[in-house]
Amino acid sequence: MRSLFCTLLILVPTSSVFAAEGPFQPNEFFLSEATHGGVGLIQTPTARMKPEGSFRLSYADNEEYRFWAASLQLFPWMESTVRYTDVRTRLYSPFPGFSGDQTLKDKGIDVKFRLLQEDYWWPELSVGFRDFAGTGFFESEFVAASKRVGPFDLHLGMGWGYLGRAGNSRNPFCDLRDSFCQRPGGFSGLGGKIDYQRFFKGPASLYGGIEYQTPWQPLRFKLEYEGNDYSRDRAGELQQDSRWNVAAVYRWHNFDLNLNYQRGNTLGFGVSYLMNFHQLQQGKIDVPPRDLMLHSPPEGELLQHRLFALLREAGFITTRMSVDGDQITLVGVQLKYRDYDEAIERIARVLATELPAHISTYRIIEQSDSLAVLETVVDASEFKAAARHESLYAHIPSTYVRAPARLRSEQDWDFAAQTRGLGWGMEAFWLQMFGSPEAFYMYQGGVMPAVAYQLNSNWSLHAVGKLTLLENFDKFNFTVDAQDTPLPRVRTYVREYVTRSRFTMEALFGSYRQQLSPNVYAIGYGGYLESMFAGVGGEVLYRPVDSFWAIGLDLNYVQQRSYENDFDLFDYKVMTGHLNVYLEPSFLPDSRLTFNVGRYLAGDHGVTIDFAKRFDSGIVIGAFAALTNVSAEDYGEGSFTKGFYLNIPFDLMSLRPSRGAGSIPWSPIARDGGQALHRPMKLIDSTERRSRFGG
Amino acid sequence: MARMLTQGMQLFCLFILLICGAVQAQSNSKVEVRLPQKTLHFETNPRLLDVLRYTEHDHTTYWPAATLYRDSSDLQQRHQQFLADLAELRAYYLAREQQSKANAIHLLLLQVRQWQLAERIELVIDIDRARTKIQYNPMLDDGIYQLQLSSRPRFVFPVGLYRETAPLLHRRAGTVQDYLVSSYRLALADRSRLLVIQPDGSMHTVGVAYWNREAFEPKPGAQLLVPFAERALPRRFRHLNQTLVELAVHRVVIE
Numbered sequence A: 001m002r003s004l005f006c007t008l009l010i011l012v013p014t015s016s017v018f019a020a021e022g023p024f025q026p027n028e029f030f031l032s033e034a035t036h037g038g039v040g041l042i043q044t045p046t047a048r049m050k051p052e053g054s055f056r057l058s059y060a061d062n063e064e065y066r067f068w069a070a071s072l073q074l075f076p077w078m079e080s081t082v083r084y085t086d087v088r089t090r091l092y093s094p095f096p097g098f099s100g101d102q103t104l105k106d107k108g109i110d111v112k113f114r115l116l117q118e119d120y121w122w123p124e125l126s127v128g129f130r131d132f133a134g135t136g137f138f139e140s141e142f143v144a145a146s147k148r149v150g151p152f153d154l155h156l157g158m159g160w161g162y163l164g165r166a167g168n169s170r171n172p173f174c175d176l177r178d179s180f181c182q183r184p185g186g187f188s189g190l191g192g193k194i195d196y197q198r199f200f201k202g203p204a205s206l207y208g209g210i211e212y213q214t215p216w217q218p219l220r221f222k223l224e225y226e227g228n229d230y231s232r233d234r235a236g237e238l239q240q241d242s243r244w245n246v247a248a249v250y251r252w253h254n255f256d257l258n259l260n261y262q263r264g265n266t267l268g269f270g271v272s273y274l275m276n277f278h279q280l281q282q283g284k285i286d287v288p289p290r291d292l293m294l295h296s297p298p299e300g301e302l303l304q305h306r307l308f309a310l311l312r313e314a315g316f317i318t319t320r321m322s323v324d325g326d327q328i329t330l331v332g333v334q335l336k337y338r339d340y341d342e343a344i345e346r347i348a349r350v351l352a353t354e355l356p357a358h359i360s361t362y363r364i365i366e367q368s369d370s371l372a373v374l375e376t377v378v379d380a381s382e383f384k385a386a387a388r389h390e391s392l393y394a395h396i397p398s399t400y401v402r403a404p405a406r407l408r409s410e411q412d413w414d415f416a417a418q419t420r421g422l423g424w425g426m427e428a429f430w431l432q433m434f435g436s437p438e439a440f441y442m443y444q445g446g447v448m449p450a451v452a453y454q455l456n457s458n459w460s461l462h463a464v465g466k467l468t469l470l471e472n473f474d475k476f477n478f479t480v481d482a483q484d485t486p487l488p489r490v491r492t493y494v495r496e497y498v499t500r501s502r503f504t505m506e507a508l509f510g511s512y513r514q515q516l517s518p519n520v521y522a523i524g525y526g527g528y529l530e531s532m533f534a535g536v537g538g539e540v541l542y543r544p545v546d547s548f549w550a551i552g553l554d555l556n557y558v559q560q561r562s563y564e565n566d567f568d569l570f571d572y573k574v575m576t577g578h579l580n581v582y583l584e585p586s587f588l589p590d591s592r593l594t595f596n597v598g599r600y601l602a603g604d605h606g607v608t609i610d611f612a613k614r615f616d617s618g619i620v621i622g623a624f625a626a627l628t629n630v631s632a633e634d635y636g637e638g639s640f641t642k643g644f645y646l647n648i649p650f651d652l653m654s655l656r657p658s659r660g661a662g663s664i665p666w667s668p669i670a671r672d673g674g675q676a677l678h679r680p681m682k683l684i685d686s687t688e689r690r691s692r693f694g695g
Numbered sequence B: 001m002a003r004m005l006t007q008g009m010q011l012f013c014l015f016i017l018l019i020c021g022a023v024q025a026q027s028n029s030k031v032e033v034r035l036p037q038k039t040l041h042f043e044t045n046p047r048l049l050d051v052l053r054y055t056e057h058d059h060t061t062y063w064p065a066a067t068l069y070r071d072s073s074d075l076q077q078r079h080q081q082f083l084a085d086l087a088e089l090r091a092y093y094l095a096r097e098q099q100s101k102a103n104a105i106h107l108l109l110l111q112v113r114q115w116q117l118a119e120r121i122e123l124v125i126d127i128d129r130a131r132t133k134i135q136y137n138p139m140l141d142d143g144i145y146q147l148q149l150s151s152r153p154r155f156v157f158p159v160g161l162y163r164e165t166a167p168l169l170h171r172r173a174g175t176v177q178d179y180l181v182s183s184y185r186l187a188l189a190d191r192s193r194l195l196v197i198q199p200d201g202s203m204h205t206v207g208v209a210y211w212n213r214e215a216f217e218p219k220p221g222a223q224l225l226v227p228f229a230e231r232a233l234p235r236r237f238r239h240l241n242q243t244l245v246e247l248a249v250h251r252v253v254i255e
Helices: A005-019 A173-177 A304-313 A340-354 A378-388 A494-501 B002-028 B048-054 B075-097 B101-112 B129-134 B239-249
Strands: A053-059 A063-074 A079-089 A103-116 A124-130 A140-149 A150-161 A202-213 A219-225 A242-250 A253-263 A266-276 A316-324 A327-334 A362-366 A371-379 A399-406 A421-434 A440-452 A459-471 A503-516 A520-528 A533-541 A549-561 A569-583 A591-599 A605-614 A621-627 A643-648 A660-664 B033-036 B039-042 B067-070 B144-148 B155-162 B193-197 B205-206 B221-227
Touching: A173 A219, A173 B039, A173 B075, A219 A605, A304 A316, A316 A340, A327 A340, A327 A494, A340 A378, A340 B193, A371 A378, A371 A503, A421 A520, A533 A569, B039 B048, B048 B129, B075 B101, B075 B239, B101 B239, B221 B239
Parallel strands: A327 A362, B033 B144, B155 B221
Antiparallel strands: A053 A063, A053 A266, A063 A079, A079 A103, A103 A124, A124 A140, A140 A150, A150 A202, A202 A219, A219 A242, A242 A253, A253 A266, A316 A327, A362 A371, A371 A399, A421 A440, A440 A459, A459 A503, A503 A520, A520 A533, A533 A549, A549 A569, A569 A591, A591 A605, A605 A621, A621 A643, A643 A660, B033 B039, B067 B144, B193 B205, B193 B221
């Protein structure tokens, strides 16, 4: 739930600055969004896909609806869209005391898969599902084909559900099986589930259109024939004077502005902003990497403080050092450079220009949360030759290897920094909820000061506070929903917790961590672990370096915290824990799949499946779903816990390099089933440098 | 007199020795660089700038087209293997009486046989950059090189599955569509895509058909490579498309 505000606002100018990179080449043909978000004509989707990593925020407006959509090209063959709809002609609820005069809102998720790439003879062919998980105002399925001919892009599709409501053609599946002739009504569970039993059933319509790229580069026209008759719209039955819609799209920098005329009687407009998560970058004000042509090792003894100061400039805070014959071992923390190769190159450049020539091996051990995570072994002479470009094939990353790190005993070190000490930090947080009855956007923001006292390299104490600086949570009409739930209320008291006080104690705990073997880590913790639970727990993780898999186990015995004050506890106690499997399959590049199998806070059993994809800019986007033995009826609205998250490196928004990242979560509705403990420390995060997925 | 003769003999011997020494030094040189007008020998590995200095009096050099090639026996072997594979492919089509395909391969074979191949070093060559930044002034590894420097090239070079491979005059602001005549494509050619190998060695796939046309401007000296259509070749010959592209990158283009 925590995140950094302003993230998206700052990203916008960042991307536009760098959008025009590469050789000059007029963009002969650009793709634009449909009203509902995602590449398409006006009301209907087409088979077209944006380049991988494209992210588009769009807003569309007409007489009855407003649409806010975010669309991401996750893979070259998969587009995903999330959308909020404002039904301007309907109220959120008939009860002013509950939702005031707010109009009806709904969220929707679309997905589109490419089946065939366009070629000389073949069109591009895609299948898609619109608004498939939710209460489904616009629930539809479609198959669409697109073929470009010169400046024209021709589209033909068949839609079912909302897109096919006019039933202008026969449903071909109806010929195969009778069950496809009728579309079942309602929705299963309490919304939020995928109603695949309705897919491709009921009336179907052919739809299509033409896009024309005018000789004037920024301008494009669209003509569309749609297969919906608006007879059962959420906004009521809408008058349709024509099935033909027209639009003009004008591209201005990264913005698409469009004006359209729909149903023969309604004017609409929209704007969308395009960026690419692969290409986002930010220029930096930074010291240049140390130049081996300008610097050479100083005469005389190695000056430790000078070396450490230079290493600090390379982002590396040295905690231990030893020189044994012809090799040096350095242990420390990288605070500055997110990119691993850049971090190692900068450190090695300092060592190459400061250490005596006879030192032939640099062993750089990176620590995280006091655990030795990764050892990089640099061949000094090869590195120096590469850094001085003494070959036409010089390649710095080929001069070092990654290996599991393990620290030796304290006495072996020529230098060892004090491990006992006090540290502090501060993080910003931003809680947000979309679509609440009181107001569409509910937010709470502030800072979380944190203090930690390190007793030795294994033991430490932590305290985290939460100070609210701005919010509109005072608009809450209720703090606990009125649903009659058979589950223990492990998360649905959330409004009580976040509104109790401007300053709260979030966490207060002690922790112990230990590396058991080169590839096995363990931690234990006890105290107030998160805002809603206190207790004891621990985790073990096996994670080889650069392995496509890792496995871990966590176990916790926790008791619910009171929302009335900082220190009291409620009676509810539970044993919770999971077997955690992490996979980075080679067939899904830059992706991680996580399976957490076990017992949740409400005592339910099941699995959380999490899929995360990392883009070249460092942005990670993920989605998760928790499937447990709680029935949809017992769970309540939404049927099961699910959500999305977007992690954005601060590095993308600042002029100075940094390693932090902000997270923007989006959980449509989260109730009590499938809820895991927010563990205060996770070994997969501490050991992230062991995988290239972590940077 | 006899003394003078002796001195003369000594001088002569010294001269001979010096020449022998120089030849010796040449045959021991680690790096040999052939320039358009002369050949340089270096006993220690030179940096690029050490080579470029011999050309700095020539102010007509067009640096974007400057290329460094290195002799490579491996590449010559691949060249021969590719020619052998093409001959086999031609025989394959002849055996099946697919005359137009066999002819296309024959024409390609004749064309590729003419290619002079050397390893193209991936490097931006520019005397001003080499003076200012070390990454543009790398050290040359042991070997025999050919540094190709010229004034601004006047031509672009169609290659691959294309009937007319004579150089075409470069057109200012001309796109790939301005150079190629679609009916000149041979059987088995990709009708939709073209590979532009720019004189700096960078490669771009460009759409050229009715459905994917792009406006892409080749630089003077670029090669316009018409590749095989995807899946046009029998499965066991499909790797030839990639080999064709790789060899074209290492082709020494002489205007």
